[in-house]
Amino acid sequence: MTEKFISIEGIAKRYPGADGGKIAVFENLWLSMVRGEFICVIGHSGCGKTTVLNILAGLDEPSDGTVIVDGQAIGGTSLDRAVIFQSHALLPWRTVLGNVAYAVTSKWRSWDRARVKAHAQSFIDLVGLTGAEHKRPSELSGGMKQRVGIARALSITPKIMLMDEPFSALDALTRGTLQDEVRRICLETGQTAFMITHDVDEAIYLADRIFLMTNGPGAVLAEIVENPLPKDRGRFDLHRHPLYYAVRNHVVDFLVSRSKSFAAEVPAHDPRNLPVVRIGRPDLVIASVSEAMHEESKQPSCPGQAQA
Amino acid sequence: MTTTSLRFRAAIVSVALFLAFIGIWHLATRGTASVAIMSPEYAKLMGATATQGKSAMPGPSDVGAKLWEHLKRPFYDNGPNDKGLGIQLGYSIARVGLGYLLAVMVAIPLGFLIGMSPLISKALDPFIQVLKPISPLAWMPLALYTIKDSGISAIFVIFICSVWPMLLNTAFGVAGVRKEWINVARTLEVGTLRRAFTVILPAAAPTILTGMRISIGIAWLVIVAAEMLVGGTGIGYFVWNEWNNLSITNVIIAILLIGVVGMLLDQVLARFTRMVAFPE
Numbered sequence: 389m390t391e392k393f394i395s396i397e398g399i400a401k402r403y404p405g406a407d408g409g410k411i412a413v414f415e416n417l418w419l420s421m422v423r424g425e426f427i428c429v430i431g432h433s434g435c436g437k438t439t440v441l442n443i444l445a446g447l448d449e450p451s452d453g454t455v456i457v458d459g460q461a462i463g464g465t466s467l468d469r470a471v472i473f474q475s476h477a478l479l480p481w482r483t484v485l486g487n488v489a490y491a492v493t494s495k496w497r498s499w500d501r502a503r504v505k506a507h508a509q510s511f512i513d514l515v516g517l518t519g520a521e522h523k524r525p526s527e528l529s530g531g532m533k534q535r536v537g538i539a540r541a542l543s544i545t546p547k548i549m550l551m552d553e554p555f556s557a558l559d560a561l562t563r564g565t566l567q568d569e570v571r572r573i574c575l576e577t578g579q580t581a582f583m584i585t586h587d588v589d590e591a592i593y594l595a596d597r598i599f600l601m602t603n604g605p606g607a608v609l610a611e612i613v614e615n616p617l618p619k620d621r622g623r624f625d626l627h628r629h630p631l632y633y634a635v636r637n638h639v640v641d642f643l644v645s646r647s648k649s650f651a652a653e654v655p656a657h658d659p660r661n662l663p664v665v666r667i668g669r670p671d672l673v674i675a676s677v678s679e680a681m682h683e684e685s686k687q688p689s690c691p692g693q694a695q696a
Numbered sequence: 697m698t699t700t701s702l703r704f705r706a707a708i709v710s711v712a713l714f715l716a717f718i719g720i721w722h723l724a725t726r727g728t729a730s731v732a733i734m735s736p737e738y739a740k741l742m743g744a745t746a747t748q749g750k751s752a753m754p755g756p757s758d759v760g761a762k763l764w765e766h767l768k769r770p771f772y773d774n775g776p777n778d779k780g781l782g783i784q785l786g787y788s789i790a791r792v793g794l795g796y797l798l799a800v801m802v803a804i805p806l807g808f809l810i811g812m813s814p815l816i817s818k819a820l821d822p823f824i825q826v827l828k829p830i831s832p833l834a835w836m837p838l839a840l841y842t843i844k845d846s847g848i849s850a851i852f853v854i855f856i857c858s859v860w861p862m863l864l865n866t867a868f869g870v871a872g873v874r875k876e877w878i879n880v881a882r883t884l885e886v887g888t889l890r891r892a893f894t895v896i897l898p899a900a901a902p903t904i905l906t907g908m909r910i911s912i913g914i915a916w917l918v919i920v921a922a923e924m925l926v927g928g929t930g931i932g933y934f935v936w937n938e939w940n941n942l943s944i945t946n947v948i949i950a951i952l953l954i955g956v957v958g959m960l961l962d963q964v965l966a967r968f969t970r971m972v973a974f975p976e
Contacts, residue, residue: 447879465882477876481898481974490894494884526975544884 392456393423393580394444394548398659399453401439413439414607417453418660419599426574426581428591429609430639431601432647437584441552444582445471458547467495470541472551476533478525478540485521488512488540495544511543512536515569531562535569542573549574551583555590567593568623575619588639592632593623599662600642602650610650611663613638631668638667718756725755754945762945763952777937779929781949785957787929791847791922792915792961795854799911803859804904807866808892811900817867824863832857832918836925846926850919857918858911865907869900901972909965916958931957 396419402410413436421427429437442448444455446465454461457468478487488508493499499507512521515535525533534554541549551570555563571594574581585591591598598613616631626632646653727749734742744750754762770782810817832853839849873896881891923932931950938946 445883447882465885467883467885469883471879471883473876473879475876477874477880479877479880479895479898480976481972491884494886524975 391422392420393425393458394419394421394582395456396420396440396444397454397456399440399443399450399455401436401443401448402451411605412451413604415452416659417609418662419609421580421582423580424578425596426579426583426594427597427599428583428585428595429599429601430585430588430591430643431607432586432603432643435601435604435607435647437601438552441471441550441582441584445469445550447471467544468547470544470546470549472534472537472541472549472554474553474556476525476530476537478533478536480525483522483524484512484517484528484536485509487525487536488543491540491543508539508543511539514542514573515539529562530558531566534558534566538566538570538573542577542579546579548580548582551581553584553586556585556587563587563590564623570594586643588636588643589626591639592617592635593621593626598639600639600647602647606651608651608657608659609662610642610646610654610657611665613665613667616666616668634667638665721756725751725753727751752944754948758945759948763949766949776928779934781931781934781953784929784931784934785953788919788923788931789957791850791930792854792912792919795851796858796912796915798851798855799859799862799915800908802855803862803907803911804866807863807904807907808870808896810863810867811870811872812892812896817871824860828860828864833921833925836922840926846928850922850926850930853922854915854919858915861910861914862904862907865910866900866904869903869907870896872903873899898972898974902969902974905965905969905972909962909969912961912965913958916954916961920954 396417398416398418400415400417401413402415403413405411417440419429419440429440431437439448443450444462446462446469456462457466462469479490482490485505485508488511489504492504492508496504496507509521512518515538517532517535517539520528520532525536528536534557537554554570555566558566567590570581573579574594581594583591583594592615596615598615600610600613602608602610613635616635617626617629621629642650650657731749732746734747739747745752766781770780772778772780773783810820835853835856836849839852840846843849843852877895877899878891881895886894919930920932920935923930924936927933927936931954935947935950935954938944938950
C-alpha cells in the first residue's frame with residue numbers, strides 16, 4: 389500500500405480570458421489522501437472546487453500537472469472513481485433498479501441478468517430504498533433520488549467516491565439523514581471519499597481532514613484542518629464536543645474573511661506543504677504535510693484502512 | 697369525474713357543430729335556381745342543374761350516399777381510371793411509407809452524426825439551410841428526368857420533404873442531451889456505441905419522434921400534390937381525375953378521406969412519441 393493513495397500533483401486549470409490572456413482558476417494545486425480517508429474541500433462558489441473534483445474524476449483535464457491514484461497517473465474517467473453528482477444525474481427513462489443495473493453492467497459486462505439484478509438490489513437495500521426498485525426518478529423525492537445516486541456510485545465498488553456537493557439541493561432534514569447514511573457506509577466499507585461542500589457542519593461531521601480553499605481566480609488550498617472529533621461521533625451530540633466550536637469557528641472565520649485575504653496575508657504560501665491546523669493540540673498547531681502523513685500512517689484514521 | 701364530464705360536454709358541442717354544418721350545407725345546396733323552359737330533346741342534353749334547378753354543388757345526402765357506395769366496395773378495380781378508394785389510398789400510403797422509411801434511414805444516423813460532431817454540424821449547415829426551404833415539388837422534374845419512373849419519383853419527393861424535420865430534430869435532440877447524463881456514461885467507462893444507444897438515443901428520442909411526427913404530416917400533404925403531377929394511381933390522382941370528370945361529390949369524399957388518413961398517421965406517431973417520452 390502506498391502511503392499516498394491519491395495524489396494531486398501541481399494541477400492547474402486555465403481558461404482563455406477576454407483579452408486573449410489566460411485566466412487561472414487555480415495554479416499548482418497539491419493534495420494527497422491515504423486509503424480509507426474521508427476528506428472535504430470547502431470553499432466559496434466559483435473557487436474551482438468542482439473543477440478539482442472533475443479533474444480527479446477524469447471528466448476534465450488539467451492544464452498542467454497530474455493526478456495519481458493508487459500509483460498510476462489517471463488518463464480520463466475510470467470505474468475506480470465513482471462520482472455522486474450534485475444534480476443526482478439519474479437517467480429518467482430508467483427505473484431505480486435500471487439506473488443501478490446500468491452501472492453494474494458497465495463494470496461487469498459478462499454478468500447475466502440475475503446476477504446484475506441481485507448485485508444492484510443489494511446496493512438499493514444498502515441505501516434504504518427497498519421497495520422502490522421499479523419507480524422512475526420522477527416519482528422519487530430529492531433525497532430518494534440522491535440515494536439512488538449513492539447506490540449507483542457504490543454498486544461499482546469504486547476505490548474512491550467523489551462527491552460534488554451531493555446534498556446541497558436537499559432540505560436540512562433529508563440532508564442530515566443522508567449524511568448519516570454516507571458516513572455509515574464509508575465507515576462500514578472503508579471507502580475513500582473526496583467531497584466538495586460549502587456546508588461547514590457537513591464537513592465537520594463527515595471529514596477526517598478538511599481542506600480550505602481560497603476564492604478564485606487563482607485559488608489555492610490554504611490549509612488542512614484535522615478533525616479533532618472522535619471517530620464514533622454522532623450527528624446529534626456533535627456540537628457538545630468541547631472542540632466542536634473551535635473547529636467550526638476556525639472554518640467559518642476562514643470562509644468569512646481569510647478566504648479573500650489569504651493570498652495577501654501569506655505571500656510565502658507553499659502549496660506543496662500545506663499548514664496543518666490541529667485544534668485542541670496547541671503543541672502541534674502548525675505542521676507540514678509530510679509530518680501529518682507520517683502520523684496518519686502510524687495510527688489508521690479509519691477502520692477501512694485495516695481492511696485495505 | 698370532471699374530465700369525463702368535460703369530455704362529454706365537448707362531444708355534445710362537437711356533434712352540435714357537425715349537425716349545424718350539415719344543416720347549413722344542406723340548405724345551401726337545395727335546388728332553388730329557376731328552371732328554364734326547354735324542349736325535352738334539349739333537356740336530355742342538360743344536367744339536373746338546368747332541368748330541375750338542382751344546385752351544382754352536391755348536398756350532404758349526395759356525398760353521404762356516394763361515400764356509402766365507396767365504403768361498400770373499397771377495393772374494386774375496373775381499369776386504370778376506375779379503382780376503389782381503398783386501392784387509391786393504399787397506393788398513396790405505400791408511397792408515403794416507402795419515402796418516409798428511406799428518410800428515417802438517412803435522417804436519423806446523419807442527425808446523430810451532426811448532433812455529436814460540431815465539425816460535421818458546421819460543415820453541413822450551409823447545405824441544409826439551402827436545401828431545406830426548397831418546395832419538394834420543385835424536385836419533381838429533376839427526379840422524373842434522372843429516375844425516369846414517375847412512381848419512384850413520387851417516393852423520392854416524399855423522401856426529400858420528410859428528411860429535413862427528422863434530420864434537424866435528431867441533430868437538435870442529440871446535441872442537447874444533458875451533459876450530466878453523458879458524464880454518468882463517461883464515469884462508468886461506457887463505450888461510444890453503447891453510450892449512443894443507452895444514453896443519447898433514449899434521451900433524444902422524444903425530440904426525434906417529434907421530428908418524425910412533423911415529417912409524416914408534411915409527407916401526407918405532399919403526396920396529394922405529387923400524385924396530381926405524376927398521375928396514374930393514388931388519392932392525389934383520384935382527386936384530379938374526379939375534377940376532370942367534374943364529380944365534385946367524389947372530390948369532397950377524397951378530401952374527407954385525405955383528412956382522416958392524415959389524422960390516423962399523426963395519431964400513430966403521437967402514440968410512439970408517448971411511448972418514448974419520460975417525465976423528468
